[in-house]
Amino acid sequence: MRFARLGPVDRETPVVFAGDTAYDLRSITPDIDGAFLAGGGIARVRAALESGALPVLDGADDLRIGAPIARPSAVVCIGMNYAAHAAESGSAPPEIPIMFLKTPNTVVGPNDDVRIPRGSTKTDWEVELGVVIGERTSYLDSPDDALGRIAGFVTANDVSERDFQMAASGGQWSKGKCAPGFNPTGPWLVTPDEVDAGALRLRSWVNGEPRQDSSTADLIFDVATVIWHLSQYLQLEPGDLVLTGTPEGVALSGRFPYLAPGDVCEVEIEGLGRQRQRFVDPVPGIAPAAKPAEALGARA
Template sequence: MYLMRIGAPGAEKPVARVDDTSYVDLSDLVDDFDEEFFAGGGIERIAPLVAAGTPTPFAGERIGAPIARPHQILCIGLNYRDHAEETGQAVPSEPILFTKSPNTLIGPNDDVRIPRGSTKPDWEVELGIVIGRRTSYLDDVAEARDAIAGYTVVNDVSERAFQMERSGQWSKGKSAETFNPAGPWLVTPDEIGDVLALDMWLDLNGTRRQSGNTRTMVFDPYFMVHYLSQFMVLEPGDLINTGTPPGVGMGFTPQVWLRPGDVMELGIQGLGSQRQNVIAPR
């Protein structure tokens, strides 16, 4: 299934995408794609109802993030070998973990706002994992498959000066408002042939900047879920950003940074695409 949330910010309704032109409205069946939905086996429960539902045409509604605000957004740094190389850093021997404020989550086509004091805002197309059940201390990597509700496209927008030059942890360079566009859909694993064979791309103002494939991940999604479960409880609806391929702004010579008026377009094979306008600080 392809789960979406459409409507104005704060008033999105849950739907299942049928195709590019229509959806099945699920708002009479579930309140939202949130912790309660995933924890209660919501995906399995609605599957037959979606198949039997009456399609409704899209009418230009705004697309929200495909999940409600999660308990946590966890991020894995330097998880693509070719991205580590472009930044001049060693391929990590264990996942590099940092967090991102949950209130950074926005829709896939919402504006991205540069924060005050920013000098080096950057982009990162990433595969997002959504957790489907409360998970801790998984026994093995294979068990992690059952803990994944689905996958989505995310843009892990970053402010590199805040992240790299202001000391402390990376979170302050990752947690400005609007810094986590997600969607357009949450795609359930049965719809994806091989999650480690997905092409990824990002264009800035019509110029291709990132071009990669999930096959160059250092740690695959199942390993990451198993690994994280050894250190924390993963709650239903939590989001994991799994790292980015090469082509980020700080990897160019000279470096390239986002500016107001820029347009980012990005996507992952089978998971849809996003488009964000970059706007000035408040």
């Protein structure tokens, strides 16, 4: 099944798609969130859809597409999980998964504008397979136990500011990952029965020109291993989002320019849908700040 949330920001309507038709889920749940996923919501929707009990959402084609999950309690990310991307970043492939965090307010609709942060010169794109957790997950015994904890999969763009991530990081990456809107998600949450997470094509484009083109078959640590590994260190909650890494072909490689105001980025994962973001200026009327690395240097 394909779940989505349609409508204005913070007032999205939860829907399920059957073919091209969107069915309104408000008789079952107020939102696609952790409580819905953990409480058997997917099974209830499946039964209601099969029985014909769900109404069609009129005018769905004209509505904004929101992120297919309500704001998660955590966004947990895996870095350098494709060997070729590690190489273009100047690093050896990791021996264990590298974890970093994004803040929940990075999660926005798949086609929403993304505002380039003040002082940014190196805003970058990263198409990634996102995993949505379906039940509380901690201390799994093996990777085999992980797949039953997954509610579904999403397309995600792990937008990054590389100067903030590297030069101003203090050794951590999250400063370059957490600007509001830096995680366009969706358009759909697709249930695991419709997805072969180990063989999905991932692609990205900037202004119509191809950038990334790879497959989740090239993951260093597959989805089950990632979820199992994370469960040894933190408790994943229903509705949490796990990003599994990006393949080669980003601006950090030096082969492409970084994003600038007016650029359009598109990312797509086979079976999970396509996104399109326009990158825009920092907040109007506020003078650009000094780049964080320069400001820190001035105080040293």
